Amino acid sequence: MAGWFETTFPFAVNLWGMLPPLLQELIIILLQVLPLVIVVILCVAFLTYFERKVIGYMHVRIGPNRVGPKGLGQPFADVIKLLIKEIIIPANSNKFLFLIAPILALVPALATWAVIPVFPGFAIADINAGLLYVLALTSLGVYGIILAGWATNSKYALLGAMRSAAQIVAYEIAMGFALVGVLMAGGSLNLGDIVEAQSGGVTSWFWLPLFPLFLVYFISGVAETNRAPFDVAEGESEIVAGFHVEYSGAAFAMFFLGEYANIILIAALTTVMFVGGWHSAFSGPAFSFMDDTVLAFLREPGLFWLALKMSFFLYLFLWFRATFPRYRYDQIMRLGWKVFIPITIIWIAVEGVMVYAKIGPWSA
Amino acid sequence: MRPSLQQIEQRTRSIGDMLILAYFYMLAFVLLVSAIGVVTARNPVYAALFLILAFVTSAILWLLLEAEFLAMVLVLVYVGAVMVLFLFVVMMLDINVEKDRKSFTRYAPFGGLIALIMFLEIAFVVGWRSLGLPDVAMPVPHDADYSNTKELGSVLYTEHVYAFELAAFILLLAIVAAIVLTMRRRPGLKKQVISEQVSARPEDRIRIVKMEAEKD
Numbered sequence: 001m002a003g004w005f006e007t008t009f010p011f012a013v014n015l016w017g018m019l020p021p022l023l024q025e026l027i028i029i030l031l032q033v034l035p036l037v038i039v040v041i042l043c044v045a046f047l048t049y050f051e052r053k054v055i056g057y058m059h060v061r062i063g064p065n066r067v068g069p070k071g072l073g074q075p076f077a078d079v080i081k082l083l084i085k086e087i088i089i090p091a092n093s094n095k096f097l098f099l100i101a102p103i104l105a106l107v108p109a110l111a112t113w114a115v116i117p118v119f120p121g122f123a124i125a126d127i128n129a130g131l132l133y134v135l136a137l138t139s140l141g142v143y144g145i146i147l148a149g150w151a152t153n154s155k156y157a158l159l160g161a162m163r164s165a166a167q168i169v170a171y172e173i174a175m176g177f178a179l180v181g182v183l184m185a186g187g188s189l190n191l192g193d194i195v196e197a198q199s200g201g202v203t204s205w206f207w208l209p210l211f212p213l214f215l216v217y218f219i220s221g222v223a224e225t226n227r228a229p230f231d232v233a234e235g236e237s238e239i240v241a242g243f244h245v246e247y248s249g250a251a252f253a254m255f256f257l258g259e260y261a262n263i264i265l266i267a268a269l270t271t272v273m274f275v276g277g278w279h280s281a282f283s284g285p286a287f288s289f290m291d292d293t294v295l296a297f298l299r300e301p302g303l304f305w306l307a308l309k310m311s312f313f314l315y316l317f318l319w320f321r322a323t324f325p326r327y328r329y330d331q332i333m334r335l336g337w338k339v340f341i342p343i344t345i346i347w348i349a350v351e352g353v354m355v356y357a358k359i360g361p362w363s364a
Numbered sequence: 365m366r367p368s369l370q371q372i373e374q375r376t377r378s379i380g381d382m383l384i385l386a387y388f389y390m391l392a393f394v395l396l397v398s399a400i401g402v403v404t405a406r407n408p409v410y411a412a413l414f415l416i417l418a419f420v421t422s423a424i425l426w427l428l429l430e431a432e433f434l435a436m437v438l439v440l441v442y443v444g445a446v447m448v449l450f451l452f453v454v455m456m457l458d459i460n461v462e463k464d465r466k467s468f469t470r471y472a473p474f475g476g477l478i479a480l481i482m483f484l485e486i487a488f489v490v491g492w493r494s495l496g497l498p499d500v501a502m503p504v505p506h507d508a509d510y511s512n513t514k515e516l517g518s519v520l521y522t523e524h525v526y527a528f529e530l531a532a533f534i535l536l537l538a539i540v541a542a543i544v545l546t547m548r549r550r551p552g553l554k555k556q557v558i559s560e561q562v563s564a565r566p567e568d569r570i571r572i573v574k575m576e577a578e579k580d
Contacts, residue, residue: 022383097409128511132436139444143416146448150409150455158455165452169445176440189513334558 032124036113044260045075051318058322082256085249090152093246097151102247102254105144108137109261116268117192119278119303130191131183134269135176138224141262142168145226145233148255149243160242163329164226164233170336171220177344178217181210182273184351195277201284205276209354212347214274216340218313221266223336225259227317229324230332267313271306278306384428391428395421408454412447419443430506433513 016024049064049072056063067073089095115130117123127133142165149161185206186194198205207214223230234242244255271277282299327335398421401414419442426435520528 127432129432129436129513132433132440132513136436136439136444139440142444142448146451146455147413150451161455162452165448169448172444189511331558 029124033114036118036124037110040110040113040261040264041257043264044257045079047260047264047314048078048256049075050314051321054315054318055322058319079253082253083250087249087251088246090154090246093153094151097147099251101144101148101151102251102258103144104147105141105258106254106261108140109258109265112137112265113268115191116272117195117277118306120301121192123192126190126192129189131179131189131194134191135179138175138265139172141224141258144255144258145243148247152243152246154246156239156241156245157243159239160233160235160245164243167226167230167233167332167336168224170333171223171340174216174336174340174344175220175224177341177348178210178213178220179273181213181344181348181351182206184348184355185210191272191277195272195279198276199279199283201286202276202281203284205274205279207274210274210347210351212343214270216344217274218266218270218316220336220340221270222317222320223332225262225266225317227259227263228321229327231326232329232332235326263314263317264310267310267317268306270313271309275309276305277309278302280305388425388428391421391425395425408457409451412451412454415450416443416447419447430510431512433516 019027052074053063053071064071064074067077087099089098112134114125115123115127115133117126123130145164145168146161149157149159149164152158182194183189186197188194188197202208226233232238234244239245244252247255278301280299280301283301287299395418398414398417402411402418405411405414419438423435423438423443426432426438
């Protein structure tokens with residue numbers, strides 16, 4: 001396969017063979033991780049640009065248009081601005097926790113990508129308990145926020161952290177229950193198997209039989225990422241900026257990166273669990289007429305479909321932000337505990353009956 | 365002489381075994397240090413954070429034992445939910461290190477006595493002879509497609525289904541009891557009924573009055 005490489009650089013091949021197998025494996029894994037992380041970070045950069053443009057047009061303004069063609073250089077200008085600013089550490093703060101909190105907020109958002117099936121048959125870590133891994137890691141993201149709020153030693157930051165912690169704990173339960181539904185439908189904890197189980201066109205994706213769970217999962221995802229309309233944790237009008245009120249420069253940039261990486265992650269997870277991951281929307285037998293036309297490539301599964309579906313959910317995030325007013329704190333709690341959790345529990349019971357009576361796409 | 369494929373396989377396996385052993389000792393060290401940190405940390409927030417570290421390291425130790433379900437659930441339940449609420453409470457406390465120090469010297473003898481008794485009890489139960497750890501062979505690793513979750517589920521829902529359901533029911537009872545015990549009805553409490561608010565129409569709240577303009 002890579003014959004030209006072996007003939008041109010025999011030295012490199014020999015050197016590779018001399019490395020111990022474990023080290024070889026480690027290098028291969030690192031070579032898989034690096035592109036994924038770079039792509040996710042680039043997506044974050046352009047998501048901020050996309051957000052400002054979309055919300056701009058929804059407000060009948062133009063949005064950023066000064067840096068580079070059509071303002072496309074704006075994210076990079078922002079990054080450079082944030083990186084060269086000073087990180088101010090408040091006098092009575094806990095310095096160690098203050099500085100480690102942004103890292104704790106970012107790392108789980110990136111580490112969860114390890115199990116996401118990116119294209120057919122590939123995930124960096126194709127593990128059995130993928131779904132559990134996702135749940136465990138997404139539940140760790142809250143520590144960055146809590147520790148930031150406490151270490152800052154400011155009332156606004158602590159209030160923001162408390163609000164955020166209560167909100168995340170409440171919505172995590174609904175999210176977990178929604179994923180129990182996915183697990184029952186997919187019959188596996190492996191994300192690749194869950195995507196496989198949804199093969200065969202739009203109607204066999206899990207959003208249809210699990211429609212209430214799909215809605216609950218996505219809305220809880222919006223709440224988990226502290227995005228509008230659930231952004232009381234950083235409600236500007238009440239507590240300035242919430243948990244990151246005292247952060248500046250690169251430390252703030254880490255929080256920002258973490259928040260947007262989490263948004264992209266939720267979009268990816270919703271796609272993988274409920275709308276067929278990398279499956280094509282035209283893969284059903286209804287579209288077999290496309291096989292011999294120029295549109296045949298649309299029936300192929302691939303990264304393209306994952307990206308397309310994720311983009312749709314990312315757009316929804318921005319659309320929500322431009323449309324809905326902020327929830328009141330007690331209403332957020334009511335929605336999480338008294339509406340979403342009962343809905344998920346009832347639908348899991350309904351799904352149990354469906355599985356038992358062999359109704360639904362998974363029984364075929 | 366080039367080593368045969370079998371020899372290479374054997375060697376890599378032993379390297380893997382040594383790596384796992386190294387991992388184990390490293391993690392066990394971190395676990396012990398963090399467990400000591402939980403009790404010695406002056407600041408309760410640090411103590412809670414040490415406890416989180418202890419949970420995470422023991423989860424990784426379970427992963428080494430191929431118990432991935434238990435490991436993930438430990439992180440999910442204890443680190444992701446229980447410790448968040450713990451930190452929540454601890455952060456609300458007014459931390460007074462000096463006072464804690466005084467109470468430490470006061471309670472240390474009593475705590476030490478309890479620790480000694482517990483240690484003796486454990487030693488009595490486990491017995492010195494069963495601590496011959498070097499004699500115990502390393503567990504044989506399962507195949508890559510072995511699913512700990514599936515194994516657990518197939519035992520839990522068949523063999524132990526009654527005990528399992530009973531445990532679930534007791535937990536549910538505890539949740540309901542906790543809510544009932546803390547629910548107080550205060551007189552004169554103002555409450556919002558969301559359905560009433562949502563179903564309110566302008567004509568319920570606003571009376572449109574037609575009035576003739578006053579003429580002077």
